[in-house]
Amino acid sequence: MSGVFVGMPAFPEAARTAVADATLRSNLRHATHTIRDKRARAVAELADWVELREAGRRIKEQTLRHLDRHLLRLEESVTGAGGTVHWAADAEEANRIVADLVRATGETEVVKVKSMATQEIGLNEALAAEGIRAYETDLAELIVQLGDDRPSHILVPAIHRNRGEIRDVFRSEMGKWGRPAPDGLTDAPAELAEAARLHLREKFLRAKVGISGANFMVAETGTLVVVESEGNGRMCLTLPETLISVVGIEKVVPSWRDLEVFLQTLPRSSTAERMNPYTSMWTGTSDDDGPSAFHLVLLDAGRTDVLADETGRQALRCIRCSACLNVCPVYERAGGHAYGSVYPGPIGAILTPQLRGTASGIDASLPYASSLCGACYEVCPVAIDIPEVLVHLRERIVERGGPGHRRERATMKAAGWVLDHPSLLAAGERLATRTRALHPRNPPGARAWTESRDLPELPAEPFRDWWRKNRT
Amino acid sequence: MRVALFVTCLNDAVFPKTAVATVRLLERLGVQVDFPSGQTCCGQPLFTTGYRARAAPLVRRTVRAFEGYEYVVTPSGSCAAMVRTHYGRFGPEAAELGPRTYELTEFLVDVLGVTDVGAYFPYKVTYHPSCHGLRLLGLGDRPRRLLGAVKGLELVELPGAEECCGFGGTFAVKNPDVSAAMDADKVRSAVSTGGDVLCGADSSCLMHLGGMLRRLSAPLRELHLAEILAGTEEDPWREESGR
Ligand code: SF4
Numbered sequence: 001m002s003g004v005f006v007g008m009p010a011f012p013e014a015a016r017t018a019v020a021d022a023t024l025r026s027n028l029r030h031a032t033h034t035i036r037d038k039r040a041r042a043v044a045e046l047a048d049w050v051e052l053r054e055a056g057r058r059i060k061e062q063t064l065r066h067l068d069r070h071l072l073r074l075e076e077s078v079t080g081a082g083g084t085v086h087w088a089a090d091a092e093e094a095n096r097i098v099a100d101l102v103r104a105t106g107e108t109e110v111v112k113v114k115s116m117a118t119q120e121i122g123l124n125e126a127l128a129a130e131g132i133r134a135y136e137t138d139l140a141e142l143i144v145q146l147g148d149d150r151p152s153h154i155l156v157p158a159i160h161r162n163r164g165e166i167r168d169v170f171r172s173e174m175g176k177w178g179r180p181a182p183d184g185l186t187d188a189p190a191e192l193a194e195a196a197r198l199h200l201r202e203k204f205l206r207a208k209v210g211i212s213g214a215n216f217m218v219a220e221t222g223t224l225v226v227v228e229s230e231g232n233g234r235m236c237l238t239l240p241e242t243l244i245s246v247v248g249i250e251k252v253v254p255s256w257r258d259l260e261v262f263l264q265t266l267p268r269s270s271t272a273e274r275m276n277p278y279t280s281m282w283t284g285t286s287d288d289d290g291p292s293a294f295h296l297v298l299l300d301a302g303r304t305d306v307l308a309d310e311t312g313r314q315a316l317r318c319i320r321c322s323a324c325l326n327v328c329p330v331y332e333r334a335g336g337h338a339y340g341s342v343y344p345g346p347i348g349a350i351l352t353p354q355l356r357g358t359a360s361g362i363d364a365s366l367p368y369a370s371s372l373c374g375a376c377y378e379v380c381p382v383a384i385d386i387p388e389v390l391v392h393l394r395e396r397i398v399e400r401g402g403p404g405h406r407r408e409r410a411t412m413k414a415a416g417w418v419l420d421h422p423s424l425l426a427a428g429e430r431l432a433t434r435t436r437a438l439h440p441r442n443p444p445g446a447r448a449w450t451e452s453r454d455l456p457e458l459p460a461e462p463f464r465d466w467w468r469k470n471r472t
Numbered sequence: 473m474r475v476a477l478f479v480t481c482l483n484d485a486v487f488p489k490t491a492v493a494t495v496r497l498l499e500r501l502g503v504q505v506d507f508p509s510g511q512t513c514c515g516q517p518l519f520t521t522g523y524r525a526r527a528a529p530l531v532r533r534t535v536r537a538f539e540g541y542e543y544v545v546t547p548s549g550s551c552a553a554m555v556r557t558h559y560g561r562f563g564p565e566a567a568e569l570g571p572r573t574y575e576l577t578e579f580l581v582d583v584l585g586v587t588d589v590g591a592y593f594p595y596k597v598t599y600h601p602s603c604h605g606l607r608l609l610g611l612g613d614r615p616r617r618l619l620g621a622v623k624g625l626e627l628v629e630l631p632g633a634e635e636c637c638g639f640g641g642t643f644a645v646k647n648p649d650v651s652a653a654m655d656a657d658k659v660r661s662a663v664s665t666g667g668d669v670l671c672g673a674d675s676s677c678l679m680h681l682g683g684m685l686r687r688l689s690a691p692l693r694e695l696h697l698a699e700i701l702a703g704t705e706e707d708p709w710r711e712e713s714g715r
Pocket of ligand 1: 320321
């Protein structure tokens with residue numbers, strides 16, 4: 001994945017900073033609670049939500065089971081419709097393919113539709129290294145790009161910013177990238193949107209190359225689908241002469257019938273809208289409308305490895321709605337940056353360690369970045385059992401071991417042993433209760449708890465003893 | 473009717489009051505309670521931290537301890553959920569314990585068919601439905617119905633009730649800052665209700681909340697649902713009978 005996140009501290013340390021940042025906490029709390037409540041209302045409107053969710057789960061699961069077949073079908077359809085399909089095994093290969101394609105057009109700038117896949121592979125940075133400037137055109141992505149910031153949410157990458165901060169970024173940075181912000185720009189949403197519109201319009205009208213991802217790819221016709229709210233995507237997908245789409249292989253669905261399910265569940269889950277304002281669909285190229293050259297780069301980058309894991313593979317069902325982020329109490333407090341990846345929140349905690357492995361401190365800490373409260377699973381429109389995958393990944397980390405886990409392994413071994421010997425357990429309980437007056441309030445080793453919370457006082461006797469005295 | 477009390481390791485060692493209250497409550501309702509002494513821990517903390525192999529002997533032990541009982545009752549949504557939703561991963565014999573295991577409020581409402589257990593508790597109470605009870609077991613409004621029928625008790629809604637308290641087993645120590653922030657937010661919303669008591673049906677969450685209530689010197693105390701339901705007009709709950 002993108003090099004931008006290399007060297008991130010492990011989740012608990014990164015989260016510590018975020019928890020202490022009052023502005024961030026309040027920005028996130030406000031934003032996630034608003035969208036969370038709206039989503040709940042939008043979903044409650046549908047009498048068949050449970051069936052839609054189950055259908056979405058099934059379609060994705062079945063498609064993933066025969067992914068090879070569906071991808072070949074897709075390639076055939078896209079090629080037949082005048083597009084060119086490229087296969088990229090990893091991020092590096094995908095970046096190389098895109099850079100070569102852009103260079104072949106002779107252009108040095110491109111406009112971009114919001115895309116998680118291109119962020120995952122660090123495309124913008126790779127293009128910059130080749131002297132190609134990529135302009136983000138989604139409002140929130142623009143804010144992140146102008147602010148030289150990192151995304152902190154799948155759908156709303158600048159969710160950690162409030163209006164005042166955005167105004168400041170626009171004022172100081174827009175001019176460096178193109179049309180500057182209007183004089184006297186305030187933090188009124190309409191003014192901020194207008195500033196972005198003016199700034200971006202120049203780029204839309206000038207661009208010869210557009211780069212996108214896709215929410216879905218329909219194998220039977222070779223049609224790609226982008227759903228969005230702002231219309232910037234529509235501009236990038238239709239105005240340039242060349243369109244390059246970088247899409248993860250798990251985004252394929254067999255037929256248009258399958259789309260029907262997701263076009264209902266995705267907008268309600270992500271923006272809490274009944275339908276998103278813009279749904280763009282394109283099939284190869286056509287002579288009199290839209291781009292005259294279309295390239296599809298199919299990205300693996302670890303996905304086939306994920307597919308090989310029976311429990312972990314359900315993460316590939318994800319349609320990136322971000323509902324799980326918006327309900328997650330950990331995300332709400334730790335913020336997106338703490339997850340050290342373009343995929344934050346619950347889905348990031350199960351996807352990143354699978355795509356990148358668990359060798360680094362941050363990646364190995366992600367499966368533990370959850371209280372397993374289950375709120376994510378409850379809202380997921382494709383029923384990914386995120387807590388199940390988290391526990392599964394914890395098992396994987398424990399199995400592989402690691403220096404950080406030595407003490408924990410010893411503790412767990414001892415605990416498992418004592419708990420399997422009731423007489424020892426009872427003796428231990430008795431000893432603990434009898435000596436309770438001597439226990440320090442902050443015993444060594446318990447600091448992580450006692451720093452912010454009191455420990456319970458031990459009782460005079462364990463329940464076992466009460467039972468023996470009173471009921472036997 | 474005869475049931476086995478699945479007391480849980482935490483209640484046994486740290487919160488025997490909750491366990492005793494559960495026994496008294498069930499006996500008052502005419503249930504004969506057994507305490508199979510071979511039980512220790514259901515294995516949940518080991519399992520959810522990633523130590524499945526270490527959890528396996530505890531799972532086997534738990535299954536053996538409750539062999540032959542038609543009803544296994546526990547005052548813990550979390551441990552009931554462990555048995556019901558995860559024991560299947562430990563083989564068919566372990567899976568078979570799931571349907572016989574009842575969280576206390578399920579047993580009262582679904583099996584005994586009572587919501588008014590004849591309890592008396594003259595305080596203002598707000599209820600935190602812990603995640604596993606809420607989402608894994610689907611306890612729904614059972615606990616609130618039981619509380620609503622308690623004489624003298626005024627039930628006030630907890631804002632953001634469905635949000636996690638931040639305990640999450642080893643999460644509380646592996647991610648102490650986020651965990652404590654969740655805990656503090658939960659306590660603040662409990663304080664905002666003006667209640668005297670923050671009630672729950674899971675001792676682990678109550679331990680976490682109690683630790684924060686005392687650290688913040690909050691004007692209410694935590695109490696397990698079983699302790700509230702165990703008190704009657706003749707033998708009311710008293711502070712000294714509490715912790
Ligand atoms: S995991 Fe589920 S809820 Fe989360 S972003 Fe993906 S589809 Fe949405």
